[in-house]
Amino acid sequence: MRTTKASTLSLKFRLAAGAALLSAGTILTALTLYLGLNEVAQRLDAAVASETRVARYASLSTQAATFLVVASEAVQTGLTPEIRRDRIAPVADQLRRTFTQLHRDVEQAVFAARALGIDAQSRYGTQSLGLARMEALLGSTLNGLEDDTNDTNRLRTHIDTFASGLDPLLSQAVNTELLFRNNIMSGIGDLRLQLTRIALAIVAGTVLAVAAFYFGLIRPQFNRLDRLRRAATQIGQGKFDVALPVSRLDEIGQLSAETNRMAAALITRRDDVQAQWDRLNDTIAERTEALRSANDALEEIDDKRRRFFADISHELRTPLTVILMEAQIGKTGSPDPAAAFATIEARAARLNRRIDDLLRLARSDTGQLALDPDRVTLGELTEDVAAEVQAEVDNAGMTLTIDAMPDVAVYCDRNWIRQVLVSLMRNSIRHARAGRMLHVSSVLEKTCAGVSVTDNGGGIPAQDQAHVFDRFSQGSSATANEGFGVGLALAHWVITEQNGSITLTSPVPVDQALGDAPGTKIAVCLPRANT
The missing domain is CATH 1.20.1420 (A middle domain of Talin 1)
Known part of the structure; x- marks a missing residue:
């Protein structure tokens, strides 16, 4: 001793x-x-x-x-x-x-x-x-x-x-x-x-x-220190079963004893850390999934906002075009100025409604388009559409025929559906003017009803039909560059937001065709209103 x-x-x-x-x-x-x-x-x-x-x-x-x-x-x-x-x-x-x-x-x-x-x-x-x-x-x-x-x-x-x-x-x-x-x-x-x-x-x-x-x-202490170094390396590699000899109670001997105790404590701590690590991985997985879901929701909201601002420019441009046209007709001497002013007033009122939609969207957090659905009959819809586009049809030298509509009501936003149908007919006037004929008929199914617009134009190429409802899609026809390519995209959005459907057929079947041209038929179907 x-x-x-x-x-x-x-x-x-x-x-x-x-x-x-x-x-x-x-x-x-x-x-x-x-x-x-x-x-x-x-x-x-x-x-x-x-x-x-x-x-x-x-x-x-x-x-x-x-x-x-x-x-x-x-x-x-x-x-x-x-x-x-x-x-x-x-x-x-x-x-x-x-x-x-x-x-x-x-x-x-x-x-x-x-x-x-x-x-x-x-x-x-x-x-x-x-x-x-x-x-x-x-x-x-x-x-x-x-x-x-x-x-x-x-x-x-x-x-x-x-x-x-x-x-x-x-x-x-x-x-x-x-x-x-x-x-x-x-x-x-x-x-x-x-x-x-x-x-x-x-x-x-x-x-x-x-x-x-x-x-x-x-130098005389190197041998003992080498043993300590090898033990430390072993502990650093995660191998904690260390047993150093303690032959002397000097400082190095005390360090060897403490190393043995540390290795035993590390074994216990390793087991605790592994258990905590498993719990942490589970928590990270849960938080990651929650963050991914939140990011997906944010991307969806942002996409809806971008889509609305792209489409609303077309919707606001159309009433302004009609107002300008009626104003020019009145300026050159309209035979019925009261009717022209009535049209301007109606278009201005509709434009005001669309601007109200835009303001509501700016205050919303979801990017959803504001809709006001109500009960409306097919006859009321077709009468509104005919009154709105008849002058344009006549100016284009075309003939518009409308079948008698059955007494069927649908549940939809009357203003937006009227605008969708008007947009479809204007597309026909612009792209199928050479066919000289437009036809509006009813669409009746078990749970939905609506109207279809058929023209006698050159039709839509098969390679373009898959993208015709995409925003800014122009197609490859000779008149593809006329317009902004958002009308059908907006129509598709408005219809689907009201649980309806919009379909395109081109060329039109022979028994429904208006002439020898391939033609295009677009059908809009909306949920029936409860009687």
Whole structure:
């Protein structure tokens, strides 16, 4: 037991002695470096300050040249004393500010040189005399230029006096600063040589101390430390079944015992962490699924908003087109102005309803189009459509026939469905005008009813029919580029939003065709209203 205790104390003592020796060397090195670097820093600060003053003198030289140019121009152009003073004032103010900065820099240099003795402070102080002379020269020149006289020779004399007097003073100041800087840099070189010699001596002493510390104490403990390292590597790999031998109760022996206890604790902790990790994965999966669902909902809302703003432009354009057409007819002399104004009033009212829909959409959070469904008969719908498009049909030289509608009511937004049917008929007028015929008939099914619009046009190519209800779809026909391609997309949206359906057939079956052309038939079917 005594041997173990002696060994323990011996290891501590030697470690402490070695650490103290290395610490002393480190402190000595740090102190030397601190003092040396502090001295170097002071000299570098002085050199940088000198460079700054040289730069300010260079700036002063540039400003003085500018002053001479401005003053000469003011004198040569014969400006009045008031204008001359205003012209020179900004440059003079800039020179005064530069003089103020240089005075402040010289004062700082004198203060920083207090550790170098009175001689160094005096050398820096002489710079203030030169600055005072240059300022006095500037003041004298400004006083002369501010005289209420236009005597060019007299004013020119003041400018020449300033130019000839400033140049030697400025050159002397710059040369003095350069001399200060060169002396400072020379001193830094000498100080570097001294610091190098001291550093080499400290390095030699440190190497000897480290060698004694290593071979006398550290190396004998390497075998025990290697076992600890292998145990730590094993623990780092997740293998916690570690059992280090504890033969001595010194510091390394105590560390081995603590490592054994740590490995046992890690085994317990690993099991707890694994259980928590499993619970965390389950939570992450739940949160990820919730976030994905929220993102899908946001994308759907954003898509609805974009779709509405794309389609509503077509819906607002159509009433405006009719209003403009009726206004032009009335302007050229309509035989029935009351009817024209009635049409304009009706279209303006419908346009106002559409704008109200747009405002409601802007205030909503879902991007849904506002609908107002109610009970309406097929006859009422076809009468509204016929009254709205008859003039356009006649102007196009076409014939519109409408079958007698059965007494069947559907549940829908009357305004929107009327607009859908009008849009379908206008598409036929625009694309199938050469066929000269339009036909509207009823569509009756078990749970829904509606109307169909058939034309005698060239039909829709098979490759375009799959995309005809897409927004901005133009197709490949000769008239495909007429219009914006949103009418059928809007119609499809409005119909499906009301649980209805819209179908396209082209070419039209022979028994339903209006002529020899392929033709197109579009059928709209809406839910029947409960009686």
